[in-house]
Amino acid sequence: xxxxxxxxLAIVAREVAATLNDARLALEAGAERLGDPEPLARVVELTAxxxxxxxxxxxxxxxxxxHEASEVARWLLAQGADRPVNPALDALMRAVVQLPAYVExxxxxxxxLPIVLLPLLNDLRAVRGVALMSEGTVLTLNLSSDVGPxxxxxxxxxxDAASWARRLRPQFQLSLLGxxxxxxxxxxxxxxxxxxxxxxxxxxxxxxxxxxxxxxAVFEAIGQGGLVPSPTIKRLLGQCDRELKRLxxxxxxxxxxxPPNELVNNLLYSLARATSSGPRLxxxxxxxxxxxxxxxxxxxxxxxxSLSVPSLKLMQTVAAAIKEDLxxxxxxxxxxxxxxxxxxxxxxxxxxxxxxxxxxxxxxxxAQRDRVHGxxxxxxxxxxxxxxxxxxxLVDIAAxxxxxxxxxxxxxxxxxxxxxAQAPVIEGGEFHAVAGAVLRECLVELARVKExxxxxxxxxxxxxxxxxxxxxxxxx
Numbered sequence: 001x002x003x004x005x006x007x008x009l010a011i012v013a014r015e016v017a018a019t020l021n022d023a024r025l026a027l028e029a030g031a032e033r034l035g036d037p038e039p040l041a042r043v044v045e046l047t048a049x050x051x052x053x054x055x056x057x058x059x060x061x062x063x064x065x066x067h068e069a070s071e072v073a074r075w076l077l078a079q080g081a082d083r084p085v086n087p088a089l090d091a092l093m094r095a096v097v098q099l100p101a102y103v104e105x106x107x108x109x110x111x112x113l114p115i116v117l118l119p120l121l122n123d124l125r126a127v128r129g130v131a132l133m134s135e136g137t138v139l140t141l142n143l144s145s146d147v148g149p150x151x152x153x154x155x156x157x158x159x160d161a162a163s164w165a166r167r168l169r170p171q172f173q174l175s176l177l178g179x180x181x182x183x184x185x186x187x188x189x190x191x192x193x194x195x196x197x198x199x200x201x202x203x204x205x206x207x208x209x210x211x212x213x214x215x216x217a218v219f220e221a222i223g224q225g226g227l228v229p230s231p232t233i234k235r236l237l238g239q240c241d242r243e244l245k246r247l248x249x250x251x252x253x254x255x256x257x258x259p260p261n262e263l264v265n266n267l268l269y270s271l272a273r274a275t276s277s278g279p280r281l282x283x284x285x286x287x288x289x290x291x292x293x294x295x296x297x298x299x300x301x302x303x304x305x306s307l308s309v310p311s312l313k314l315m316q317t318v319a320a321a322i323k324e325d326l327x328x329x330x331x332x333x334x335x336x337x338x339x340x341x342x343x344x345x346x347x348x349x350x351x352x353x354x355x356x357x358x359x360x361x362x363x364x365x366x367a368q369r370d371r372v373h374g375x376x377x378x379x380x381x382x383x384x385x386x387x388x389x390x391x392x393x394l395v396d397i398a399a400x401x402x403x404x405x406x407x408x409x410x411x412x413x414x415x416x417x418x419x420x421a422q423a424p425v426i427e428g429g430e431f432h433a434v435a436g437a438v439l440r441e442c443l444v445e446l447a448r449v450k451e452x453x454x455x456x457x458x459x460x461x462x463x464x465x466x467x468x469x470x471x472x473x474x475x476x
Contacts, residue, residue, distance in 0.1 A: 016050050024097065026039045027096060048066075048070045061102060064114055068095070071124070076088050094120060094123070098117075146287075147287045161202045161208060162247060165199065165202075169244045172244060179229075180234050189223055217271055218267055226274040227270060227271070236267055240263070322356060322360070325356050326356065327405075329349045333349070337391050345383075442476050446476065448468075449473065452469050
């Protein structure tokens with residue numbers, strides 16, 4: 001990837017991430033307001049926008065995922081109040097979370113492999129009740145080859161492909177039927193191979209030539225035992241018979257204007273799975289890059305696992321959201337400590353701490369979740385008047401939350417880095433982190449003391465804030 005393309009893709013990745021973050025927020029709003037069509041309409045708009053950007057930049061897998069996500073959002077919008085919400089929303093949410101990770105992986109030099117996204121693509125199609133995609137269809141979305149028929153020697157007349165198709169089709173039909181039924185399989189396979197090669201030699205346009213070049217390679221692989229004649233293979237070869245009929249009815253020029261791309265895709269997928277190495281198969285595989293297009297199963301699973309693991313950017317976004325919630329709790333505790341109020345007013349902060357704890361549990365940060373839960377119980381006792389709202393208790397709760405906030409970035413980043421990439425533990429590191437957090441909070445408290453004293457001086461002459469100064473200084 002040259003520098004210019006890398007810069008373009010970096011811009012695309014940022015725009016797609018921002019667009020899909022907006023889509024995620026709209027989707028969350030839609031889950032909370034099931035009767036309101038506006039959030040889902042926004043999701044349709046944003047996912048369609050992401051698809052357009054990715055199509056222009058040639059990220060085919062990402063564009064396909066964005067399209068399926070947009071279709072699910074549009075389908076949910078059409079269902080109204082009767083829609084089956086949970087499976088569709090779950091699949092849609094996974095799509096808007098995984099798509100930025102997929103684009104980011106391509107940006108990092110990874111290949112654009114739509115087949116990696118196949119399980120999620122089919123989940124999105126299943127909730128709408130439409131036909132699922134096959135591996136062959138997804139695999140070859142962006143495969144193409146410039147290989148075409150060889151030029152005829154000077155003075156030699158060009159063969160009439162349509163006439164050859166009409167002449168050879170009965171032979172192809174009889175041999176294919178006999179081979180499928182298991183009647184003289186070797187003899188019928190040899191006939192089918194010769195017919196495919198003759199058709200290949202008679203074609204003068206690239207699409208028609210490539211079809212029969214690939215079909216001849218399929219017969220070669222079957223004859224060498226590298227390709228099992230499964231029902232799928234037999235069905236695909238049956239479609240080749242229908243293509244012969246279309247060829248002699250339409251003529252080669254008109255036929256090649258609308259080539260059977262899906263049939264070619266599925267035949268190529270079958271060849272990519274073949275275990276033999278005949279000359280024709282090797283030539284087709286090299287021309288279409290089948291070895292690179294179809295990763296082995298282990299590599300495919302690794303690719304899918306890499307997408308299912310949250311990215312570093314996603315974890316940083318999650319950390320920012322959790323810190324924002326922790327900040328709200330700390331601010332509420334500070335206001336309550338300085339100005340007082342009914343303990344019941346702290347009930348909202350108990351609920352917010354519960355939400356934070358649940359989020360930490362989902363992320364696998366059990367230790368931090370337990371710390372939040374402990375402070376939640378203390379605050380719940382104060383809110384329900386089972387314990388007095390002693391300022392020292394509230395300050396202690398805030399101090400624990402500061403420690404959680406300070407360690408959050410490292411904890412979340414550690415979840416997405418391999419063990420070898422984790423920074424070595426430095427003796428005393430935790431102490432320094434806590435000390436730094438405490439000192440920062442002291443600066444905040446001193447600023448509050450300064451503000452209260454300033455308000456008590458002319459011209460404001462408002463001494464009310466001075467009541468909280470002794471408590472603030474004790475806290476420091």
